[in-house]
Amino acid sequence: MRIPLSWLAEYADLPAGTTPEALHAALVRVGFEEETVHGGELSGPVVVGEVLELTPEPQKNGKTIRWCSVRVAPDGQRAADGGEAVRGIVCGADNFHPGDKVVVTLPGAVLPGPFPIAARKTYGHVSDGMIASARELGLSEETAPLSGGGILRLTEIGLDPEVGTDAIALLGLDDAAVEINVTPDRGYALSIRGIAREYGASTGAAFRDPALEVAAPSTDDGAVRVAVEDATPIRGRQGCTVFVTRVVRGIDPTASTPRWMANRLRLAGVRSISLPVDVTNYVMLEIGQPLHGYDLARLQGGLGVRRAKPGEPLTTLDGQQRVLDAEDLVITDDRGAIGLAGVMGGATTEISDETVDVVIEAANFDPVSIGRTARRHRLPSEASRRFERGVDPAVARAAAQRAVDLLVELAGGTADPGQTWYDVAQAPAPVLLPALAVLRRTGAEIAEPETVAALRAIGCTVAPGEEGLLVLPPSWRRDLLEPVDVVEEVVRIVGYDRIPSVLPVAPPGRGLTxxxxxxxxxxxxxxxxxxxxxxxxxxxxxxxxxxxxxxxxxxxxxxxxxxxxxxxxxxxxxxxxxxxxxxxxxxxxxxxxxxxxxxxxxxxxxxGTAELPPIGARxxxxxxxxxxxxxxxxxxxxxxxxxxxxxxxxxxxxxxxxxxxxxxxxxxxxxxxxxxxxxxxxxxxxxxxxxxxxxxxxxxxxxxxxxxxxxxxxxxxxxxxxxxxxxxxxxxxxAPTAPDVAPISAMPAATQDVSLVVAEAVPAGDVRDAVVAGAGALLESIALVDDYRGPRLPEGTKSLTFALRFRSPDRTLTAAEATAAKEAGVAVAAERTGAHLRE
Structure with missing residues (x-):
């Protein structure tokens, strides 16, 4: 998530001179991961200049440069760097003409890179500054179109400022954005609203909720017919719980996105497309509620929400035709599917340069369903990124109203007074936080007033009870389900450094099983x-x-x-x-x-037939x-x-x-x-x-x-x-539970060999087992030492030679006793396997 500082300052009191590094530090304190800084690399003096004259000068290398005379300050005044009002500048581009207003970087300026500007001699002239392109200034081509890939001409982007005007402020290049990594359980932080609240919780700065600054209608008069169908909720979860529509008529299709909005979208990492689309993206980034706009003239009948029919086709805004799955949640009109709910709209109702009547949709969809749809179709989007993490269901009407207000103000439209409002979202369940829960879980001694203040800072309603604090999570924190979740939030806000570093005591036990x-x-x-x-x-x-x-x-x-x-x-x-x-x-x-x-x-x-448990709770x-x-x-x-x-x-x-x-x-x-x-x-x-x-x-x-x-x-x-x-x-x-250790006998062993002839198909192990069974307790060990197959043996037989070792624990065996035990073993082998002594 990228957060432009100027945008954040509208809803949180940032101290004067707050740097991106200071903002990063404040957000890291409440558990966010610092990424990088965007913008803020340009420093002045950078001013508006007017090209007075230019002289083409061909060079020996085949290149033609232009020796330009440029006014960088009004008549009778010094330039921003203290120098002359008219400068000589060498430029290699050829897409500008005398009389054009351009951006001039004077000596002492630093462009992104960093690239410092100084007066220097080149092509036989002293170039006292540089005429800049949009790319050199760090502007995107969408924000400032490049004329032939060359110099930025201010008239091309609708600007005609006075000569000498500070171009950094004029183009919105004095702003910067910090980027943070938002974990999957904190989807509310994918908005300026959420980050402003977190900044206030981290620093104590005052927070103003943008969702409370708009006055949305509170009734449903069916401005657009909407049918929400989800007769068979998947995994026990309803696909759509909130659906709000508003209509704005008569917008100016030629109206362009104002520079302040385009600059904020650019810093937030969103490409400017058209004013209606930019307004929906702007509100999504500001409040956290994804919106979608439809061309009212291209809708047939009302809107609907349902599960897709298996194999149902849909062409999305990226021009790809997709085959839908029965789990996909879709937006429909009387023709069929016109959009993948919460992921991407369809091409049939896309807003175009001819659109004059717009339908604004603000809805709330099941996070699991949207996440699976986005992955199934390999179609991640800014909307799906938010929905799959959870969007505040209570903010849909405010977001739709905010979009309506911007379209009326910037595009000259007229808002219909009514709205369609479907809302079956359930309020979060209260959580009882036992009196000593924080201490027992973390070891941190945090007083109850401090705990209450921390929970209220993140939007919870807290009431004291006999067994502890009764905590009602806000609508945007549906991840707070159990006391341990609340404990984590308390410690996050008061500071992880409050947790003492104490080596835990190992619980008593017998070690490994x-x-x-x-x-x-x-x-x-x-x-x-x-x-x-x-x-x-x-x-x-x-x-x-x-x-x-x-x-x-x-x-x-x-x-x-x-x-x-x-x-x-x-x-x-x-x-x-x-x-x-x-x-x-x-x-x-x-x-x-x-x-x-x-x-x-x-x-x-x-x-695998047991009921699957819901996610997010034990x-x-x-x-x-x-x-x-x-x-x-x-x-x-x-x-x-x-x-x-x-x-x-x-x-x-x-x-x-x-x-x-x-x-x-x-x-x-x-x-x-x-x-x-x-x-x-x-x-x-x-x-x-x-x-x-x-x-x-x-x-x-x-x-x-x-x-x-x-x-x-x-x-x-x-x-x-x-x-x-x-x-x-x-x-x-x-295996035995205790080792079976035989005593070492002091009696001598008697060793004998026996060669037995058996059929080749008889396993040697069967013969060995038979000899062991017959030889009795005097047999101490037996080993197969030879397996012979060849001449002097009947065809289809083999000779197995075993080395036998006999021992008595209490006396010296005689040769006769050892021989008798061996012969007993041979007898059993003959009985079981058909073996006989080899002659």
């Missing part, structure tokens, strides 16, 4: 062993979902990217996207991991409970993806690419981080390579998968890709 500690342990172990943590987007496409975790999915109603509307069931798609981005930047040896939520809705169960506890109960299971998963080489190529050492064994190793590390061990069971999970992947189990609980990904699922990542994904919640639940 066990799942939290174990999740952190997983991340620490993965990072310590070379992994890099990433965070990917939880939204994926249907194709990505189908590769690694097919099944029912949650679809987001308004995804940021329409191609990725599903909440992920696996963390692998995001990790693989990160791999692709890193490989595209030359990083080939990668070990990336992520710990995050996945979303696993059950088949046939509906989710939902009631029972509504929160229903919302939480409407969510699908969201377990925490840890995933890791490894690509490239495990061991880089070195002199004398070949590179070792990653494979399924690395994924198994990562799964074992993760299990060790939570104090447990895992076992593997051969499987072919979706997206994994058959024969190079396995399910990961803790006991009999499957907690995830590990192995190599199917090359076809990662075609754009060359080489092997190892991946592991585990359900952290299931892993933590299956």
């Amino acid at each position: 066990r799942p939290q500690r174990l999740r952190r342990s997983i991340g620490t172990v993965l990072a310590a062993t070379g992994g890099t943590e990433v965070q990917s987007y939880p939204l994926v496409s249907a194709d990505q979902q189908a590769v690694y975790s097919p099944g029912p999915s949650m679809r987001v109603a308004n995804p940021l990217d329409a191609s990725a509307p599903l909440l992920r069931r696996s963390v692998l798609p995001g990790l693989l996207d990160a791999v692709r981005r890193n490989r595209a930047r030359g990083l080939t040896d990668l070990a990336l991991y992520e710990i995050g939520l996945v979303f696993l809705p059950a088949e046939g169960v509906g989710y 939902p009631a506890p029972e509504l929160l409970e229903r919302l939480l109960g409407d969510l699908p299971p969201q377990p925490v998963h840890v995933g890791a993806v490894l690509t490239g080489d495990r061991v880089a190529k070195q002199p004398g050492t070949a590179a070792e690419p990653v494979d399924w064994r690395d994924a198994i190793d990562v799964a074992a590390r993760i299990a060790a981080a939570v104090g447990t061990t895992v076992r593997l069971r051969q499987a072919t999970p979706p997206g994994y390579h058959p024969g190079r992947a396995a399910e990961v189990l803790v006991g009999e609980v499957v907690v995830g998968v590990a192995g190599e990904l199917l090359p076809g699922s990662v075609e754009d990542v060359p080489g092997r890709v190892a991946a592991v994904e585990l359900d952290v919640d299931a892993l933590v639940a299956a």
Whole structure:
């Protein structure tokens, strides 16, 4: 928001000599963000001059300059810089003639840039000043048209001042505007009215409300027929709550915008278009109420407000034909849609140079609806910017009257006495501020009279009560809904420096929960062993979902990217996207991991059907409970993806690419981080390579998968890709709550090997489990040391060799005892898997 100082001074008492920097400082004190300063860069002497004569002088470089004689002061008087009244000035432009009134910058002046002016010798002459163009003065082309891109001729913009007149004041260049950033919850500050009130609250300066300085009619006589239809309010909010129309007839279509108004619009960052349009923009900036003007002759019937019909066409003022959505709020006449309500008007009723009768509309629309429409059609506007932040519904009649008064005064129109006034806006609800609320929330000791004064400064009505202060927010502060909102306003006005800097005392507790500690342990172990943590987007496409975790999915109603509307069931798609981005930047040896939520809705169960809470207020506890109960299971998963080489190529050492064994190793590390061990069971999970992947189990609980990904699922990542994904919640639940530490035995171990022949299709893990089950408690450890397939074995079989270690906690085992335990294991393996000893 840009605030011209002269405009602000009409409604707030600015001290004489107030600088833009001082205004910025005052507004920063009440929570606004300082941006920059516009204007105020020009300093004099800059005067009106009259060209007496000029002589063209061609130069060797092909350019022709003009040696000009210019009068810069009346006869018999000295110029503003103390020099002669007639000056010799060199000028390169050719769009002016003797007798023209021009703007002359005398030595000592400084133009925007900064560009200081001094008498200097050029082209064989001493140029004692400069004849300026509009661009050099900092004027826009709309404010001061450029004749052929050259010198500003004052007669072209309707001015014929005396020679020697101060041109800075004449052209309104003595004003400046400060720019601030307005946060989304403070839409009232997108107006001179709102900023003047905030300046008064910051400095104590007197504030005059421009909305109270106009006398609007208080009745509805149906000057323009209006029908507001919103039979099915969206999200429980009515699209239009206020609609006011006024009519001004017989305006002069040739009337131009006065310079004072054009200058203020320019400083506020708004382009001057025509007087009727400029008046609506001026009132919007002044009072904060967006207005729209219609050519009465181009309207058919009355006005209406309704939701658009799906696919309904509309050509907006920018010349674009748009296809409307059923949520769009539109303004209509008897033909159909003639404007996007609160966003942009339509071309069919546009005010033109032939317009003589104007309908002024001032309305109040639902912020959510306007915000969504502006984004849906990629059509931001000054009106939508205000409506989506919330416009004061009580100011519509005053704004319409202000526009009417300006059109009557500046365009010579005649106002119809009546108005159309539709108003169903609800007053803000009062808020009870408990007696010690400010102290408890902020630690600042602010007396009740000071609290009351601060709230009244922002427009609240305050009444004392038994339990505290009853605060009625003003119509323009509908963001004040709860006591905490009121506390924030009190502290903002009295000053954030009143909040003491005190280190808070940590509440008593036991620290992190066990799942939290174990999740952190997983991340620490993965990072310590070379992994890099990433965070990917939880939204994926249907194709990505189908590769690694097919099944029912949650679809987001308004995804940021329409191609990725599903909440992920696996963390692998995001990790693989990160791999692709890193490989595209030359990083080939990668070990990336992520710990995050996945979303696993059950088949046939509906989710996302609970009532959505209104925005701007904390939902009631029972509504929160229903919302939480409407969510699908969201377990925490840890995933890791490894690509490239495990061991880089070195002199004398070949590179070792990653494979399924690395994924198994990562799964074992993760299990060790939570104090447990895992076992593997051969499987072919979706997206994994058959024969190079396995399910990961803790006991009999499957907690995830590990192995190599199917090359076809990662075609754009060359080489092997190892991946592991585990359900952290299931892993933590299956892990022992206390470490199971076995004592170190002093008894010697007895080691034996056994080679078993089984069918190739039998997983080695099944054979191992059978041997363990049969060998009994004396078996301390078992490891697969060889997997042989080849000659001297029957076709379709393989030989698995296991290294067995037996130990008794209280005696030395004999060879016979160890052999008996081994044979018992072989017997069970033969029974379960058909294995037999290799001869």
